[in-house]
Amino acid sequence: MITIGISFIGDLGHDSSAALAIDGKVVYAIAEERLSRIKQDNSFPIQAIQACLDYKNLKIEDVDEVVFGWPEFKEHHKATFKLHLSGKMKVDLKHLAFGYLRSLTSRSIPSIFAKNNFHPKKITHINHHLAHAYSVMPYLKSQESLIFIVDGRGIKESTTVYLKNGMQLEQLKRINYPNSLGVYYAEMTSMCGFRKYSDEWKVMGLAPFGEKSFDLEHLISSENGNHVVDYKTLMGVEKLHLNGKEIVRPDNDEVAITNSDLKDLAHSAQYHYEQTILKFIQYYTDKYQIKSIGMAGGVGLNCKANGYVMRELQLDEFFIQPAATDDGTAIGAALFPFAKNKNLKPDTFYPYLGNEYSNDAIKEVLDKYHLTYTFLDNVEADAAQELANQKLVGWFQGRDEFGPRALGNRSIISDPRTAEMKDKVNEVVKYRENWRPFAPSLLEEEAENVLKNIKTSPYMILTDYANPEYEDKIPAVIHVDGTMRPQTVNKEMNPRYWNLINEFKKITGVPVVMNTSFNLKGEPNVSHPTDAIRTFFTSGLDVLYLGNYKVSKK
Incomplete structure (x- = not known):
């Protein structure tokens, strides 16, 4: 069975996305913003849907069910109108009425699909919080668990x-x-x-x-x-x-x-x-x-x-769920038919679900722009030495991460051993407020030595404190209150990133690098090699690694 899950509710939402599931397992997922280059893009995710199909050389007719992680638009408008009548929400009734009429005609989901020459076999809409819940459920290892869905608003x-x-x-509370x-x-x-x-x-x-x-x-x-x-x-x-x-x-x-x-x-x-x-x-x-x-x-x-x-x-x-906001409901929506048919099985969440580019594809882009580059057999060792030399590294490897965090495939990496490095990254690459913290990526095996409480945190979604012996070793990734948002890197989940950090440890004795998303202020994280190249040449990055290629600005 093949399904596509979609997060989209038009102007009422944010973070449109699509996910592809085959036989109960999510094999591909991407947010529309990564392809459109519009941050938090809420438009119909036509590019993301097409990317799902392209990943397995499918046509929309090959998909058994397309599931939206939202009820139909009209239900949202009806609920909003009731909130207005109850005095709990003030709305522009003319705008609301216009939106409701559009949801029945030109902005109905079948109409939008037809405009894009897509004709799915079956379209299903599910409760928004249920879609969130299914994005979590199969990735919990315990037989019994509690799942908390907390956001601004679903429908009601x-x-x-x-x-x-x-x-x-089983729903316990709403x-x-x-x-x-x-x-x-x-x-x-x-x-x-x-x-x-x-x-x-x-x-x-x-x-x-x-x-x-x-x-x-x-x-x-x-x-x-x-x-x-x-x-x-x-x-x-x-x-x-x-x-x-x-x-x-x-x-x-x-x-x-x-x-x-x-x-x-x-x-x-x-x-x-x-x-x-x-x-x-x-x-x-x-x-x-x-x-x-x-x-x-x-x-x-x-x-x-x-x-x-x-x-x-x-x-x-x-x-x-690392994609905890609305983009992640595409995963839950894609898995819903399998849960309904009792074909959903426990799984480990793998965040690298987007596009990947071969060395040949990368070389083609580099040649197109007449760039200076070197092919390296061991990019990890070379990048580690550059980091130890205080260089700012653009790191573009493997598949896109799904969700807002850069987890070592589309990352800007630097040396965490001096507090000044945080300011440098802010000033010459991110162009953002200098008081905002950056996160550490560390070898999972070193978590007990580096962190006070956390043993594993592969998705960079928990904070912790550094053990005393590391407080002075990695000041660039420790916030003013002593906390940090670590990513523990598992060798099996991301072998190339693990090897990079391990090579850095061999040189410096520190099993930690500073990691931030590979983007400029106001932009989504990079997805295509062209995005990475443009960001590299319009920022203060010193060196760029695309697959096995090292790119310089000379």
Whole structure:
């Protein structure tokens, strides 16, 4: 059986994507942004769908079922209208009515497919949170697990709790929008001067620079397996009165780092989210006596809270879908028919699901642009020496990562041994705020030596602290509060990246490199060799490795 899962809900959503599953296993997945080069692209993922088909030389007629990780558009419009009538949400009724009519005609899914000359055999729509849940379920090793889906909004729901038993799901709890932890964090992001539903990670990065000065328990709390968000105060908020102070949302994102109140607001917002999500999850782990949990939904990318939950609850298993936001629902949607037919089996999540380019294909691109290059038998050893010489390395290998994290196939890599390296990468490559942290990639075998708590974290989605003996060895990847967001690199999962780090260890004695996404500010991560070459020549990168080719700027 062949299925394609799709994440798409038009102007109402973000991060459109597609995934291909064959006989119950996801074999390919890619976000539309990687191909269109439009960050968080929410357009119909025609390029991603075609890429799924091309991967196995398929036609759309070969696909048994196409599944969307959202109900039909009209259901979203109906739910929004009901929220408006209930006073829980204010909307432009003319715009809503126009959108509803379009969802029945030109913007209906069959119409969109037909315009692109695609005629699937069968189209199915499933609940958004269910699609998130299926993106997690097969990758949990335990027979029994709890799965928490936490985001801004599905159609009606904002948080859903499932009990996984084998390959079956039972819904335990549903909390409806706008009582939403995603709304809370989005509005706090806006209050700090950042873009909500886009820059939440900036709040996480800013939080350690502030103090817990503001009591936000009246805005967010959790009791008896429920959470309560004061959405009436928060939605569209321009100013907050907290502890006798008036906090006004700034006009731009450059104010926050110099404003003590905004730094304190970021810290307080993060702290209260951590306390709320911990209490919420702990209610269910205590009630069901289960120490294996899974998580998805955009809020699942809050790596600092994830690490806190992991440590406090002493979990046996904590799998967070690396593509936790809406792009990951394409995976769950693709797997849904197999679960429905009881043909879904446990699996290990492999994040390298996108495009791969052979050395021949790479050489063709290099020759097209008349670039200077060298073919190397051992690129890992050469790159490790360049890193040890303080060079900034573009690293383009294997298949694209699926999800927002660069995990060693589309990465910018540097030496973590000096704090100045972080500033250098910010200034000459990323062109972003110098207070934001970078992440370490380390050999999985060295995790116990480098990290205080984590033994394995292959998807860079938990925070931890460095062991004391490593605090001075890798200052570039340790944030101001002592935390870092590590990726433990498994030799079997990514042998070339593991070899690179191991070669760096042989030279320096340090089994860690600094890793960040291979992109410029405001762009998606690179996907095609041409993207990597353009980024290389328009930034301060010193050397680029594409497959076995080393490219210089000379």
